[in-house]
Amino acid sequence: MLSGIYTSCKTNTLDALHEDEVTARDKYVKDKNLADFKDVSGIYFKDSIKGTGDSIKSGYIVKLYFKITLLDGTVVFTTEDKYGHNYEEYTFYIDATSTTINQAYVQQIAGLHSGLKKMLVGGTAFMVIPSELAFKAVENSATIGVPRFSTLLATVYVKKAISPEEQAAQ
Numbered sequence: 527m528l529s530g531i532y533t534s535c536k537t538n539t540l541d542a543l544h545e546d547e548v549t550a551r552d553k554y555v556k557d558k559n560l561a562d563f564k565d566v567s568g569i570y571f572k573d574s575i576k577g578t579g580d581s582i583k584s585g586y587i588v589k590l591y592f593k594i595t596l597l598d599g600t601v602v603f604t605t606e607d608k609y610g611h612n613y614e615e616y617t618f619y620i621d622a623t624s625t626t627i628n629q630a631y632v633q634q635i636a637g638l639h640s641g642l643k644k645m646l647v648g649g650t651a652f653m654v655i656p657s658e659l660a661f662k663a664v665e666n667s668a669t670i671g672v673p674r675f676s677t678l679l680a681t682v683y684v685k686k687a688i689s690p691e692e693q694a695a696q
Contacts, residue, residue, distance in 0.1 A: 540674075540675075543663075543674060544657070544663070544675045546675070547656075547657055547676065547677055550597055550677065551597065551654065554597055554654065555570060560572065560654060565640065565641075565644065567637065567641075567659070568637065568640075568656055568658060568659050569637040569640055569641055569653050569654060569655050569659060570653065570654035571640075571641050571644055571651060571653050572651060572652045572653075573645070573649060573651050574649075574651060574652055574681070575648075575649055575650040576646065576649055577645060577646030577648035577650075578646060578647075578648050578649075579646050579647025579648045579649075579684075579687065580646065580647050580687050580689070581643075581645075581646055582620060582642050582645055582646070582684065582687050583620065583643060583689075584620055584643070585620060585621065585689070585690040586620045586687050586689055586690070587617060587619055587620070587687070587688040588617075588618045588620060588642060588647075588684050588685075588686065588687045588688075589615040589616070589617060589684075589686040589687075589688075590605075590615055590616055590618055590642075590682055590683060590685060591605045591612040591615055591616070591682070591683045591685065592604065592605055592616065592632075592680060592683070593606055593680070593681050594632070594635075594638075594678050594680045595678070596672070596673075596676055596677070596678065596679070597676075597677050597679065600671065602670060602671050602672050603631065603632050603670075612683075615685050615686070618632070618633065618642065620639055620642060620643065621639055631670050634661070635655060635659070635660050635661075635678065635680075636659045636660070637655030637656065637660055637678070637680075638653070638655065638680060638682070640659065641653040641680065641682065642682065642684065645682070645684050647684050647685070647686060647687045648684065649683070649684055650681065650682065650683045650684075651681075651682055652679070652680070652681050653678075653679070653680040653681075653682065654677060654679055655678040655679075655680060656677055657674070657675045657676055657678075660672075660676065660677075661674070661676065662674070662675070663675060
């Protein structure tokens with residue numbers, strides 16, 4: 527009987543992991559003075575360099591460079607080589623629904639879509655993306671190095687954007 531009472535009072539492991547993520551993210555945001563940069567989508571978005579080109583919208587294809595890390599600095603996705611140089615941009619489809627496109631892990635980060643739609647071509651931005659807008663409670667440690675309930679930090683440079691009209695003309 528006592529073990530039944532004990533287990534019923536235990537915190538759910540997933541809830542505890544999520545609480546740990548929220549605590550660590552809140553500390554990071556506070557330490558980096560990012561609280562004022564919270565967007566209605568749930569990400570924290572800060573332009574590093576404001577672009578001067580077109581704004582990015584749903585349906586656009588963007589060519590970009592990025593570095594996405596965990597809160598501890600572990601790099602999980604990047605277009606950089608081992609020396610920190612970018613030579614080949616990544617093709618990202620804004621709000622695409624194609625199964626083939628959505629198989630790419632970077633494409634699955636909903637918070638990245640939200641952040642990119644706040645940018646202009648030629649701009650660089652920094653985003654703090656909560657797990658709710660990334661991979662949620664899915665355990666991806668073995669495949670892509672992202673544990674469940676991981677906040678992602680993304681630095682993104684948008685090199686080029688192709689509107690749906692320009693795509694149709696090609």
